[in-house]
Amino acid sequence: MKAVVLVSGGMDSAVVLALARERGFATHALSVSYGQRHTSELDAAARNARVLGAVEHKVVTVDLRSIGGSALTADIAVPEHETGQPLDAGIPVTYVPARNTVMLSLALGWAEVLGAQDIFCGVNAVDYSGYPDCRPEFVAAFQNLANLATKAGVEGAGLRVHAPLIGMGKADIVREGMRLGVDFAQTVSCYQADAQGWACGRCDACLLRAEGFRKAGIADPTRYRG
Numbered sequence: 001m002k003a004v005v006l007v008s009g010g011m012d013s014a015v016v017l018a019l020a021r022e023r024g025f026a027t028h029a030l031s032v033s034y035g036q037r038h039t040s041e042l043d044a045a046a047r048n049a050r051v052l053g054a055v056e057h058k059v060v061t062v063d064l065r066s067i068g069g070s071a072l073t074a075d076i077a078v079p080e081h082e083t084g085q086p087l088d089a090g091i092p093v094t095y096v097p098a099r100n101t102v103m104l105s106l107a108l109g110w111a112e113v114l115g116a117q118d119i120f121c122g123v124n125a126v127d128y129s130g131y132p133d134c135r136p137e138f139v140a141a142f143q144n145l146a147n148l149a150t151k152a153g154v155e156g157a158g159l160r161v162h163a164p165l166i167g168m169g170k171a172d173i174v175r176e177g178m179r180l181g182v183d184f185a186q187t188v189s190c191y192q193a194d195a196q197g198w199a200c201g202r203c204d205a206c207l208l209r210a211e212g213f214r215k216a217g218i219a220d221p222t223r224y225r226g
Contacts, residue, residue, distance in 0.1 A: 002026050002116035003162075004107045007057070009044030010189040011182075011209060012122035012165055015173055017052045018180035019164050020120045027120075029054040030110055032103050034096070035065025035073050040197040044188040051186065060106050070096040071191070078191045080202035091130050092204060094191055100133035101142070104161065108146050111159065117152070120162045126169045139163045170212025178218060185221035198225045 003025035007013045020027050029049035031042055042059060049057035068074035071093040078094060100123060107119045123134040132138065143161040147153035165173055177184060189209045190199035199206050201224040213220035 003118040004111045005120040007045045009041030011187045014048045014187050015177040016122040027054045029057040031059045033061045040193045041188045047186050124165050171215035174212045174216040198223045
């Protein structure tokens with residue numbers, strides 16, 4: 001069985017890639033260069049795809065920076081917090097308009113070309129930063145769209161969108177990754193990592209990640225600057 005797996009370079013997508021392989025899928029890893037602040041996460045995606053046994057790894061370029069609207073694709077400061085400080089309520093400025101819709105659409109197109117009926121993504125609705133496109137309702141709606149808008153869907157093959165981490169907390173994701181043999185030191189989650197992948201330790205992504213390791217009782221292998 002073939003599956004397209006969205007791989008960002010972060011910890012969640014690495015766990016999803018390992019899970020898809022454990023379930024018996026031949027995994028075709030897809031990353032998107034969308035104009036994000038740094039490319040070290042794409043370097044991490046390539047490493048994880050190789051180490052976790054992807055059949056191939058493809059990077060597609062989409063210029064979301066041309067429309068901006070996010071701290072990750074425009075000249076907007078990434079919010080920073082002290083450890084233990086509550087994250088801001090509401091949808092943060094790090095939300096990238098339409099990002100998950102665009103990424104899943106690209107995965108859908110490649111799945112059709114490959115003849116794959118399964119797409120995996122690492123969205124999470126528990127310990128996340130309030131993004132509307134990380135909710136179960138979004139995943140279900142996209143799967144419905146996939147089966148309405150494609151040749152494969154119309155001809156009855158059926159397309160499935162898997163989000164196996166969607167109901168898991170970060171600590172549970174850490175534990176699952178450890179069970180699967182994921183090397184979290186090779187992943188990059190920080191919104192403003194440097195070119196070598198060192199993390200700031202103060203953005204929402206860093207704080208959620210660090211808290212996950214703390215709650216799981218596992219040493220955090222993340223490389224932090226300063």
